[in-house]
Every structure is written in C-alpha cells, then in structure tokens.
Amino acid sequence: MLTRDQVNQYKEEGYCLFPEFLDRAEVGRILKEIDDISAGATVANHDATRLEMEPRQPANGTLIRRIYEPCTYYPYFRAFSESASLLDALEQLLGPNVEIHYSKINMKPPAIGSIVEWHQDLSYYPLTNQDSLAVLFYLDDTSLTNGCLQVIPGPQTRRLMDHTRDGIFQGRITEPVDESKAVPLEGKAGSAIFMNGMTPHASAPNNSPHPRRTLIVSYRAADAFPIHIEGMTAKQEVHMRVVRGCRATLARFTAASFPIPRYPRETKSLYELQELSRKGSAGG
Numbered sequence: 001m002l003t004r005d006q007v008n009q010y011k012e013e014g015y016c017l018f019p020e021f022l023d024r025a026e027v028g029r030i031l032k033e034i035d036d037i038s039a040g041a042t043v044a045n046h047d048a049t050r051l052e053m054e055p056r057q058p059a060n061g062t063l064i065r066r067i068y069e070p071c072t073y074y075p076y077f078r079a080f081s082e083s084a085s086l087l088d089a090l091e092q093l094l095g096p097n098v099e100i101h102y103s104k105i106n107m108k109p110p111a112i113g114s115i116v117e118w119h120q121d122l123s124y125y126p127l128t129n130q131d132s133l134a135v136l137f138y139l140d141d142t143s144l145t146n147g148c149l150q151v152i153p154g155p156q157t158r159r160l161m162d163h164t165r166d167g168i169f170q171g172r173i174t175e176p177v178d179e180s181k182a183v184p185l186e187g188k189a190g191s192a193i194f195m196n197g198m199t200p201h202a203s204a205p206n207n208s209p210h211p212r213r214t215l216i217v218s219y220r221a222a223d224a225f226p227i228h229i230e231g232m233t234a235k236q237e238v239h240m241r242v243v244r245g246c247r248a249t250l251a252r253f254t255a256a257s258f259p260i261p262r263y264p265r266e267t268k269s270l271y272e273l274q275e276l277s278r279k280g281s282a283g284g
C-alpha cells in the first residue's frame, strides 16, 4: 500500500516514489526474464515485433533499446502486472476499476542508452480523463549518472503542453520547458515511480558504464476511455485488459477539449519519433 503522504504527493505533484517496492529476489527474477528474452538478439537477427535495437551499437550489435509490451507477450510479466501489492497501490490512485494500458522495458544500456526528451504521456494516448499513470520500476540502482527519470512536479489537472510543430505531433514538448524545476528521481533497484500521464518527464542518455533498465507498466481508470485515433487506437487497445474490478459503462470526461496527435508517419516508438523531430523530419 502507498502511504498517505505518497498518495498526496501523487495528487499534488503528479508522481510519487516508493523506494524498493520490489525486493532483490523479485528484481533478480525480472532481470533473468529479460536475459532470456534478449538472448541471441542482434541488429541483424531479432524479432522486430518484440524488440527495438539501439541505433548506435558496438561491433557485436547486441544492444537492445526496448522490449515491447512484456505484460502482453510473456506470462511472467503478465502475472507481475496483476500482482496484488501493485494493484492495491493502483486502486489507491485510480479507484476500484483498473485497466492495464501498455507496457515496455527501456534498457538504456551502458555508454549508449538513448535520450528520452520531455513529454507528457497523454499526448500520445488521449483519454477522456486524466486518471492514467505509468509505474516505472528501476531494475538497476539509478542516478543522474546513468539517466534516471526526471519530472516536473505539478497537479495532474495541469494543461497538456504543446507537442507539435505546424500541427504535426513531434512526440516531445515543443514549447520552452523550465528545466530548473526538474526533479531527478534517483533510486535503488526495485524502486517504483507512480507517475501521472500529464506529468512532464525526460531522461538523459546513459553515458555511464552502468545499465539503467526500467520496466514501465501503464494503467488507467476503467472510465478513462481512449479517444479514437485512426490507425493507432485499435492497435494499442489489443494490450488493454481489466486487472481489477470491472469495465466501465460510463466514460468520465474532465476536459472540454484535448489535442489529438497527428503523427507524421508510423514510427516504432517514442525514440524514433523524437529522433525524427530532432532531425526536422517529423513534418511541420
């Protein structure tokens, strides 16, 4: 369970950190699963529907950037995403009816791990209300040196910042971000960050010799329905399932309007879209 202070911090600041939510044995088990999934993958030979490789690579080409949707494809992670201790904490933040929304593992390997630029998750996946969050589980001791998550605190009712250029979605915030307000979230392996979908966040490249692996599982209140985006929502919703309580029969709306992302083209991930945007190739 989260403490009252953690729940209040989540509501007021858009995130809370739970130090060592997972014990060493649980982290060890997750890392073993990741090793099994990663075994033998190279740039030349990998399943691109399951794995995304780092664009910069050492000669053996084995560095993975992301494992897609582990809580859909692998039984261990599926069970993990439904574990009682996690769902109890989610119920405190999202209410009695909770759905899993998507999952991923960001590998941020030593020396090469990619940057994640400032963004708000709901810009990618608009919902009818703001009761959605990502839980980020650090699987390594994580600090500024290996690219810990950084957030800009503020209430979840804040506005969505501009993520577009000339009307085209860039996958990153395009208006000035006051980085002096950024809070680095350092934590030991096993720590969990509960972060609302409206909280601006980013992480630097991993220039250190240490890995920074993070399992990210996103959930939403059952009455936060996706706003349909052609070509995207249907693909995304195959990963949705009820994990506590039941489906909702009423959609709850908290905003009179919400920006709908117009993607420049189909991209594999946030990383690829943000790269296109940096190169000026994301339209607009």
Ligand SMILES: O=C(O)CCC(=O)C(=O)O
Pocket (backbone or CB within 6 Å): 106, 116, 147, 148, 149, 201, 202, 203, 214, 216, 270
């Ligand atoms: O891995 C990180 O540091 C942040 C990840 C993130 O924001 C994302 O994958 O959407």
